[in-house]
Amino acid sequence: MKKFLINTAVVCGLVLGMFVAVELLLLTQTNVYSYKRQYIENHLNTLEIVFFGNSHIEEAVKPELVGENCFNLAISGRGVVYDVELAKRYIPKMSNLKTVFMPLDYPKFSLGRGVKNEHEKRVREMDFASMNKCMYTKYMDIHVDGIWYWSEILNSELNYMTRFFKSAVRNRGCDSLGYIALDVSKRRPNWEYRNMPPIIDVSKPIDTVQFNILKSQYRTFAELTKNAGVRLVLLGTPLYKTYLDDLNPAVLNEIESFVADLQRDFSNVEFFDFTADKDFLPEDFNDASHLTDSGAEKFSKKLKLVEEKN
Numbered sequence: 001m002k003k004f005l006i007n008t009a010v011v012c013g014l015v016l017g018m019f020v021a022v023e024l025l026l027l028t029q030t031n032v033y034s035y036k037r038q039y040i041e042n043h044l045n046t047l048e049i050v051f052f053g054n055s056h057i058e059e060a061v062k063p064e065l066v067g068e069n070c071f072n073l074a075i076s077g078r079g080v081v082y083d084v085e086l087a088k089r090y091i092p093k094m095s096n097l098k099t100v101f102m103p104l105d106y107p108k109f110s111l112g113r114g115v116k117n118e119h120e121k122r123v124r125e126m127d128f129a130s131m132n133k134c135m136y137t138k139y140m141d142i143h144v145d146g147i148w149y150w151s152e153i154l155n156s157e158l159n160y161m162t163r164f165f166k167s168a169v170r171n172r173g174c175d176s177l178g179y180i181a182l183d184v185s186k187r188r189p190n191w192e193y194r195n196m197p198p199i200i201d202v203s204k205p206i207d208t209v210q211f212n213i214l215k216s217q218y219r220t221f222a223e224l225t226k227n228a229g230v231r232l233v234l235l236g237t238p239l240y241k242t243y244l245d246d247l248n249p250a251v252l253n254e255i256e257s258f259v260a261d262l263q264r265d266f267s268n269v270e271f272f273d274f275t276a277d278k279d280f281l282p283e284d285f286n287d288a289s290h291l292t293d294s295g296a297e298k299f300s301k302k303l304k305l306v307e308e309k310n
Contacts (some may be wrong), residue, residue, distance in 0.1 A: 001109060001285055004307075005072060015260040017149065017171065021309065022141075023304070024209030025149045026212055031088050031135075031139065031173070032075060032173045032174050032180075033075065033135045033136065033139035033140055033159065034071055034139040034140075035174065036071075036174075036178055036209050037139060037140050038073065038280075039178070040073060040090060041090075042092050042096050043071065044068050044090065044172070045094070045095050045096060046072070046096060047069050047095060047097060048067065048068065048069040048070065048095060048096050048098045049063070049066060049067050049069065049070035049071070049074045049097075049098060049099045049101070049307060050065070050070070050071055050073055050085045050090075050094075050097065050099075050100055050101070051070075051073055051074050051085065051101045051102075051178075052073055052074060052100065052101065052103075052221075053078065053083065053101075053102055053103040053235075054074055054075070054076060054077060054078045054087075054100045054103065054104050054105070055074070055075075055076035055077065055290060056074075056105060056237040056289065056290065057072065057074035057101070057235070057237070058074035058076055058174070058178070058179070059076070059179075059180050059181070059182050059286070059296065060238075060295070060296045060299050060300075061101075061179060061293060061296065061300050062073070062177075062179050062296050062297060062300040062302065063177035063178065063179060063295065063298065063300075064177060065301055065303075065304060066300050066304050067307050069096070070177065071177055071178050072174070072177055072179050072191065073178060074103075075085065076177070076180075077131065077132065078132065079110070079132060079226065080214070080217045080218075081144055081215075081217065082136050082140075082142060082144070083096060083102065083114055083221070084090045084217050084220050084221065085142045085144065086135075086142070087100070087220070087221055087224050087282050088220070088224065091224045091228055091230065092114050092227075092228060094223065094228070096290035097230050098109075098220070098230060099132065099205045099230065099231045099233060099236055099307055100230055100231065100232050100233070101224050101233045101303070102218075102221060102223035102232065102233070102234055102235065103234070103235050103236075103237055104218075104234040104235065104236060104255065104258075104259070104271070105236075105237070106247060106251065106252075106255070106275075107197060107213075107217040108214060109200070109251050109254055109255060109258075110200050111206045111210045111211050111214070112197065112204070112205075112206065112207030112210055112257070113200045113201050113202065113204040113205075113206065113207075114200060114201075115198075115199050115201045117202070127296065130150060130154075133145050133150040133309065134150035134151065134152050135152070137150060138150075138152060159183060162249060164298050166247055167306070179296070180295075181293040181296065182286040182290060182291065182293060183293060184283050184286065184292040184293070184294065187285075187286050187292070188287075189299055191285070191286065191287045191288075192240055192241075192242045192282075192285070192287070192288055193242055193288065194287035195243075195287040195288050195289045196242065196243055196246055196287060196288050196289075197243055197247060197289070197292060198250050199246065199248050200251050202248055203249040215258070215261075218258075218262060219232075219262065219265070219266075220225060222262055222265070222269050223240060223270055225266075225267070226266050226267070226268045228280050229268075230268065231268055231270060231308075232266070232268055232269045232270070233270045233271075233272060233306060234259060234262075234269065234270065234271045234272070235271075235272055235273075235274065235303075236255075236271075236272070236273035236274055236275040236287075237262075237274060237275065237289075237291075237299070238274050238275060238277050238280045238284070238291060238299060239275045239276070239289055239293065240280075240282070240285045240287075240288045240289070242288050243288040243289050244275065244276055259271045272306055274302065277302075279298060279302075280295055280298060280299075281297075284298060
């Protein structure tokens with residue numbers, strides 16, 4: 001029995017050692033989080049335009065088409081809480097910053113009223129939450145959940161082991177300015193019904209805690225940019241007709257009121273809504289709410305015109 005316990009302890013020690021070794025070795029491998037942090041910190045005094053947000057921006061904005069000294073800091077699956085922490089860290093230090101772009105997505109206004117695939121949605125949100133806690137803690141030094149360590153092996157969705165067998169450029173997943181291109185030839189069957197909006201039951205009361213958090217987050221962005229003399233441009237990104245058909249008009253009115261409230265207190269806040277822009281064709285969409293490379297090119301050129309209004 002004693003020998004069995006010793007052997008078990010040795011095996012467990014070896015497994016734990018390998019686990020720790022892999023976690024540490026992953027720190028030496030480039031990924032989209034570490035790359036974007038390094039880029040923005042190396043260009044704090046030169047960047048003029050920065051895009052925050054999630055996949056609706058990361059896969060939709062080609063910085064070189066928007067303007068010079070522009071960078072796409074968005075990362076797929078990012079919650080606004082991480083955007084706020086990044087904004088607090090970097091915006092006050094950016095001496096040449098002129099414009100900050102930030103998405104204002106329809107799903108943010110579910111606010112406890114979502115009724116479609118609620119169980120699946122909660123599971124997916126939990127997956128993203130644990131991945132974000134892991135990757136932002138480990139690679140961006142952002143801690144929103146105390147000091148608890150979130151293992152990359154257990155929580156990352158980046159196929160971590162393949163990072164040992166890719167070049168640094170392929171590993172980071174994005175181009176040099178932070179954009180990720182989606183190829184229309186690789187979009188999945190029934191693409192027009194993928195990544196649809198949550199069904200929001202407006203007869204239910206808004207979760208006031210969630211709403212106040214959302215309001216506080218965007219007000220923080222507005223205050224940071226205003227104090228820095230910077231425009232804050234909120235964006236409604238292009239959506240395919242199947243997505244648009246599922247939008248609740250009452251929620252769209254809530255979004256308009258949300259923006260109006262911000263603009264009453266912060267003169268630097270602007271809102272450009274491209275959600276129903278008719279210039280975007282079926283081939284410009286990878287799914288109901290994300291753009292292909294051709295769509296990103298169109299969208300980026302439109303944002304260049306927005307930037308030129310500065």
